[in-house]
Amino acid sequence: MGLFRCHHVFRLRPPSIQPILINHLFSTSIHGNQAELTTASSASREEPLEKYRLGGYHPVDIGDTFCANRYKIVRKLGWGQYSTVWLAEDSSSKKRVAMKILTGDAGSGSTKLDEVPILERIKSARPNHPGLKNIAGMLDHFTHRGPNGRVVPINLIQRITYQVLSALVYLHEDCKIIHTDIKADNILISLKDPERRISEYLNQTPIHAQPPSHPSRYTPEYIYESQPLSTTLESFDRQEDIDVKLADFYFHPNPYRSMELRILGFHRSGIWEDQDHPVKVIQTPALRAPEVVLRAPWKTSADIWALASVIFNLYSSKWLFMPIPCEDPELTAEEDHIVQMITMLGDFPLDFIKSGKSSGEFFNLNDGSLLKLKIPPEFMTSLDAVIRVCPPRSTG
16 A cells, blocks of 8 residues: 655646537438427536536537637537537628537547548548538638637646656666656646645535445445546646656556556566566557557657657647557557558658567568558658647747
8 A cells, every 4th residue: 555645636637729610500400400309498408517627518608709709609509429519600701600619628638539630631532522512511610728628838838848757767767667657647746735725625525425336244334436636737827836746657457468566676577677578568559659569679768759649748739649440340559550650750660660579460571561551642741740730839
């Protein structure tokens, strides 16, 4: 059992901007008019209030304006898991449009949606195709900074990066330890004035508990609901207010990893940087370094790769790479990840490819070419190009 200082309780959660799509207005769907199914008094049938939080729905009121006052909200049309939809007046075209306001998390993380690039591709692939007129098109899109999708000021990102790098220097150079699971959830931020904040929390937050559904002599009398202390990056006004701690130094058991203690040295296999270790699958999938994906030997550079991906997420509100399984059952999430990396960073060196135990599943080991996929030249990009299109950042 570990005992930790109580003020290191806030996990870094990367917030994001709110993506907004503007669509043509249609009267109904093939399922009928939603107004016939939902009454104005049925608030319980609307979006859940608890999703109005950082990364969740953007709060909208009738009369709100967006995009330099171009679009004015006049009615609510509907909602979904990742968006609310509103009737808006377009002061530029003098027409009414449907405005789809995505949740903050819809632009990043495991719930990232690729709706905008898909709709742009549909619009531009073959504009004269007769089938295009039978697809609901997008008129416009933009991002909006609101209370539930505010981006992290650049000075705070710099402070967080500096402190995590300082921790990694100590782990890598002095302790000879590889963390293996750098991600936002494992970067803790100390509370400002912790005793006051915790006292307020205890006074204002009642305990939520209920008896276990199947009690026995092995269960406690009550099962207590987790009630973490809440704060946001926006509550830190100045760069010097941020104090981060790196945490969680062990493997979590899952089908691809063995359970090992990573910090205390009771299990030496795969812990010390200067010692050979078995090739294991480490890291959150979206943050895995290329050598981890290919099951090649990994060292401290895997931690640096993951940190760079986390910082990109904080900076851009998007994931640098987000591997997803393809509809073709023969194409895996790992292959999608590799294609994304090559598209942005270029071909892997042949010697590096040959060092991976799984490389033969993805590459021709003679010339380094992909076995199942060929990347069209027009799909190639660069990290610099991706960063240049990120929204402009404030300094806090």
